[in-house]
Amino acid sequence: MIKAERRMLLHLLRLALKGPCRLRREGDGLVLEQSGRHLPVTEKVLAEAVSLGLVTRQAGSIIALPEAAAHLRRALQEDKEEGFAAQHRQIAEEQRVVDGATQPVCRNLAESPLSVLSRLKERSGAAFLPQAAIDAGERLAADFERGHLQPKVTASWEPRIASRTPGERGGLADLTDSAVAARLRVNAALDAMGPELSGVALDVCCFGKGLEQVERERCWPARSAKLMLRTALLALARHYAPPPANARRRHAWGADGFRPEH
Structure with missing residues (x-):
């Protein structure tokens, strides 16, 4: 699940935990309504929430299950820890050769x-x-x-x-x-x-x-x-x-009176 979909799932759980939400279709998407609040959601995110056992669909309504609260707390804690860890990272973009091809990569210098x-x-x-x-x-x-x-x-x-x-x-x-x-x-x-x-x-x-x-x-x-x-x-x-072989310096030692040949 990409970050945008994960955020949408967490917003869905927050809203559903406040009480049953009315589900209605608006254009090509879905909208959850609860006490004057409106939350656009996608079929994929809603299906994910149902498959994880976090919410249930009943007669046009979305109702949070007991597992939703624990899932939301755990996800928020993970986000908090990730944000804390990010403060201690030094991300640098570099070029690396992977399988013979140069690709951009991110490296944590810390x-x-x-x-x-x-x-x-x-x-x-x-x-x-x-x-x-x-x-x-x-x-x-x-x-x-x-x-x-x-x-x-x-x-x-x-x-x-x-x-x-x-x-x-x-x-x-x-x-x-x-x-x-x-x-x-x-x-x-x-x-x-x-x-x-x-x-x-x-x-x-x-x-x-x-x-x-x-x-x-x-x-x-x-x-x-x-x-x-x-x-x-x-x-x-x-x-x-x-280093190249010709780059190494060679020294010659001679006895007294030695003169190099021209």
């Missing part, structure tokens, strides 16, 4: 673990984290999620390994090809960053930890985590988009 860090500035006013580093961190987080690597925080009802019958599939065999590929990409990314840097990238990008928490858990000095994270993400960005 959900990204790097959203706050992306607003940090250097003393010169430049961004502390380049866009390539942020994109690399979000790509790592996406592969981490696709690979189902997040630890479970709820009870698992899956049978334990000890209860499996001989020859039964398990482990990687239970994962989809896309999940296995995502895990391989995560492993390659961690190898590219190295053991000294991969931990902080995992903590911030994949586990959503704050920089202060990382410093506390790892016994690092204050304000050192953001420097380590930037180094890690820059290395990760080079892994995802390696």
Whole structure:
């Protein structure tokens, strides 16, 4: 049900809960009348209310059923919670490639673990984290999620390994090809960053930890985590988009008296 139809359903319930409503046809639509109030409704919305067991039609009248009040309270509470959550969102429209085609998408910047860090500035006013580093961190987080690597925080009802019958599939065999590929990409990314840097990238990008928490858990000095994270993400960005081979500088060392050939 689209938003306009949902709003019409809620208005219908409000009116019907005040007392029986007279239903009459007006042109191509329907109108509910109750104590001088008029509410245009559609056949679809009215049929939805009847099918949900919220109202009943009796001899040209609409009468609210006991379930209508509970449904209306629940819907209004959901709208209130949705409005509160919307205050904490930062919606940005971006272009993403989906199935080979570029499509506009909406992304909540507040959900990204790097959203706050992306607003940090250097003393010169430049961004502390380049866009390539942020994109690399979000790509790592996406592969981490696709690979189902997040630890479970709820009870698992899956049978334990000890209860499996001989020859039964398990482990990687239970994962989809896309999940296995995502895990391989995560492993390659961690190898590219190295053991000294991969931990902080995992903590911030994949586990959503704050920089202060990382410093506390790892016994690092204050304000050192953001420097380590930037180094890690820059290395990760080079892994995802390696620079051209001819762009790398080569150094030649010569003994005393060495002169380059012209």
